[in-house]
Amino acid sequence: MTHAELLRLLMPAPYDLTGERLAAELDAEARVLDAAQGWAGLLLTEADPRTTAAFLPDWERVTGLPDTCLGAGQSFAERRGQVVQRITAQGGATPAYFVQLAARMGYTVTVTEFEVHTCEDSCEAAVLDDIWRLAWQVNSTLETIRDFTTEDDAEMPLRVWGNARLECGLIRYAPAHGVLIFSYT
Incomplete structure (x- = not known):
């Protein structure tokens, strides 16, 4: 079920759900909820340094990277591996x-x-x-x-x-x- 359908089900009984203005408002609210759900899914991926892509610079900042030893010429996979290594190193x-x-x-x-x-x-x-x-x-x-x-x-x-x-x-x-x-x- 879409967010628009769920919002329509939450409306109290006396409302006329066929009106253009109400339908437009519910659709607009549903788009915001769809976007929020999409960002929540992305955050689950980005919260794990092993799967991060968009937030890699933030993970690097938190873990003190880039490392001066590693210098330039690091691939994306190497950069992400360094973040994971810094977090899990014993x-x-x-x-x-x-x-x-x-x-x-x-x-x-x-x-x-x-x-x-x-x-x-x-x-x-x-x-x-x-x-x-x-x-x-x-x-x-x-x-x-x-x-x-x-x-x-x-x-x-x-x-x-x-x-x-x-x-x-x-x-x-x-x-x-x-x-x-x-x-x-």
Whole structure:
């Protein structure tokens, strides 16, 4: 049933519902209710950062985005993913967390942890002291390429190269006592 029909049913019995003026008023009120219902449906979609489109700039403002580490050249899907990541992030100080963090930024990495040298190690093993326990080596490809997709807006370049986003993003979340070393092959 339409809003116009519902409004007509709400009218008390003595009114003549066939009059032009009353019909025009009820139709006008019904259009306002239809518009309000449409906006309510849109708000349900926009209230969820995973499905937002029109309110993405508002979500970015609330979550402190755009991130200076990510710079220009982010697709719409990447921007929305960053909002979701900021809201749902729990953090961590493990190599696995940093591999996942890099993956959310669009990079494939591995993390190497260093072991302190002992007298039981082979002669070829690196001689590392206790301070190396605080260092992790992030291994990635020399140039990471991200391609334009159908979810991107018209201002997104067709391809973006580089690993600057990776370094900036991981350093931001690195443990305060740790050091990240980046190795590219």
